[in-house]
Amino acid sequence: MRISELARAGGVSVATAKFYLREGLLPPGELTAANQAAYGPEHVHRLRLIRVMLEVGRMPLSSVREVLVALDDPALPMHDLLAVAHRNLALPRIGEGPADPAAVAEVDAVLERLGWRVADDSPARRDLAGSVAALHRLGWSVDSDVLEPYARAADSIAEREVEYVGEAPSRAESVERLVVGTVVFEAVLAALRRLAEERHSYRRLADRPEW
Amino acid sequence: MRISELARAGGVSVATAKFYLREGLLPPGELTAANQAAYGPEHVHRLRLIRVMLEVGRMPLSSVREVLVALDDPALPMHDLLAVAHRNLALPRIGEGPADPAAVAEVDAVLERLGWRVADDSPARRDLAGSVAALHRLGWSVDSDVLEPYARAADSIAEREVEYVGEAPSRAESVERLVVGTVVFEAVLAALRRLAEERHSYRRLADRPEW
């Protein structure tokens, strides 16, 4: 397979495939002549993985790179690798103001009440506090009663997912399951939530046509 | 309140506040002199709303503008307004390839099985099909059994949310509840899901230390 076929299979232009090769996101093909290289199915898969992280996950290229570099480093212990992956999958925060202590305390309280053990410096914890802080600034009160339904929904999903990652037969497959699972099922969940909102809006409209 | 105070309250630079004024995202303040204007608490609230859509929701400025323009148009019927809001809150898709018919059929089947009535051209539906298509390309099989737990979780959350939006006392408040609810609780849910993944990873690690 040459570069044009690789590009077509991955849904990108040849120029873009070259760009990824240059950046080291795609490993070089096997040279068959001074200016001819052969690419295999593993290149196609890698390319699609990159596109999923970029398009579905909306991850910056720099995060994609970090995940792939960790994945390609055979010396990295499994659990460090998963940590790198999970950290880079976090939404890149834009505004990094000083944390709102009330929001942080609120999040701590909820996690305490749920009995969830998570690291103090987890990016997701910071993100959650950031969202709660934004709600506070808009005058919304957010307490455990509001957050718990979300937490319960998230928990039932996450349990299934961690199970699935844990069952992977190989290191590479574990990481892929983690990355793909986190990134695309986040998008899946978001889309389903919007569809569900739409459906309940219709139901409501049917009940109260004047609204 | 003058512009520097407004900017501080909204967590942006004076230059940025001016930029939003120029763009019409913030209504002009009341002129008290040729080059002096007064801003009120409603300006602060509007500014924070803009920042939430941009930072938490990662919406493009153009979508933020569309939502705010619709909100400011008193002639727009309520349910059109909500439609504008919901449409613009959808994640802007990057790669817009030709839809994968198998993925579309899969999504149709799941929605059918769930009995959800949603518009055929709903952006969320398209997004979901796009995610499923990406999974297919990576060799993942996605069927109803996989999607249903996510759908169930999404449904229980959405019901609550639609109820809350419907109870809003005013038009402006309805839209704000919809926008903020959709945008920031999406982030909340994503963060909680990641925290839950972390917690279940820990639990698993405790059970199987060799992993």
Place this chain on the structure above:
DNA sequence: TCCATACGGGTAGTAGCACTATCCACTACA
């Protein structure tokens, strides 16, 4: 009254990101 600072309004410039275009000598294939 003086004057540093801030103001509003406008135009022009910038940083970062993810590509994209063009060039080159060379190769594969019809």
Place this chain on the structure above:
DNA sequence: TGTAGTGGATAGTGCTACTACCCGTATGGA
């Protein structure tokens, strides 16, 4: 034998969300 495609390199592009600077004017403390 010609024409389209190839690997490799360098330079440029388009977009977004700001940011910098300038101007003439107003404010508020010494």
